[in-house]
Amino acid sequence: MKVEGATTHEGRAGLDMTDPRFWRAGAISTTLVMLVVLAFLSVDSMRVISVGGAHVPRYDVVNRHIGYQYDWSRREDVPVIGAPEPLFGRTLTEAQATALVREGKLVIQSRACMDCHTFFGNGAYYGPDLTKSWLDPAWPQIWMPMTGKPTREEAMVAFLMNPDQYPTWTRAMPNLHLTEREARATVAYLKWMSAVDTNGFPANFGKTQTQQ
Ligand code: HEC
Numbered sequence: 039m040k041v042e043g044a045t046t047h048e049g050r051a052g053l054d055m056t057d058p059r060f061w062r063a064g065a066i067s068t069t070l071v072m073l074v075v076l077a078f079l080s081v082d083s084m085r086v087i088s089v090g091g092a093h094v095p096r097y098d099v100v101n102r103h104i105g106y107q108y109d110w111s112r113r114e115d116v117p118v119i120g121a122p123e124p125l126f127g128r129t130l131t132e133a134q135a136t137a138l139v140r141e142g143k144l145v146i147q148s149r150a151c152m153d154c155h156t157f158f159g160n161g162a163y164y165g166p167d168l169t170k171s172w173l174d175p176a177w178p179q180i181w182m183p184m185t186g187k188p189t190r191e192e193a194m195v196a197f198l199m200n201p202d203q204y205p206t207w208t209r210a211m212p213n214l215h216l217t218e219r220e221a222r223a224t225v226a227y228l229k230w231m232s233a234v235d236t237n238g239f240p241a242n243f244g245k246t247q248t249q250q
Pocket residue numbers: 145146149150151152153154155164165166168171172174176198204205206207209210211212214224
């Protein structure tokens with residue numbers, strides 16, 4: 039019996055929802071659209087996170103002052119790249135800075151600092167998060183007076199070479215016997231890392247102390 043008003047198999051627009059081909063076409067077109075979206079998002083992410091991109095400065099940022107300021111529109115802290123402030127008082131070319139930061143990364147990877155520390159959200163929390171360590175007010179306020187060094191970077195080198203001699207905390211860092219060259223390269227890596235815009239990560243960094 040034909041029921042008045044009921045749709046036919048073809049439907050109004052000629053679509054037959056009981057036909058598997060209708061669902062197959064739907065699945066294929068949805069997948070294709072999402073592949074285009076994925077490709078767009080991947081390209082956009084690469085633009086933002088590659089060195090020299092919107093969030094990641096080039097390595098020669100180690101020649102500049104790095105500030106850290108609360109951005110009310112984003113509601114998070116954002117690195118502010120400022121006036122020239124060469125690391126160890128020496129302006130590096132982009133190639134020299136790239137080589138030094140890379141050397142620092144290799145020191146950090148080869149000594150497994152991640153067993154105790156976190157970088158960009160990876161690692162452990164036995165020691166402090168190092169993503170913004172360069173900006174830590176403890177360098178000028180505690181470690182510079184403690185090591186007797188006149189600059190932040192020199193105090194960092196002194197600490198990294200002999201962390202057991204300059205403890206500030208209930209947990210101490212063991213002496214990993216870094217050479218001076220390794221310690222300086224590590225400091226360059228830490229300075230560059232602090233200039234990376236990590237969308238406010240780690241949250242509340244430095245809020246318990248006086249921000250520089
Ligand atoms: C066995 C665990 C351990 C390992 C491995 C370790 N650290 Fe540490 N680190 C600590 C602890 C604990 C502290 C806190 C020491 C203090 O404040 O007295 C610390 C502090 C630091 C600080 C100061 C952080 C700040 O802003 O207050 C830096 C920088 C640092 N470590 C770098 C490194 C690097 C680079 C490596 C690898 C070469 C490394 N650490 C390996 C445990 C470790």
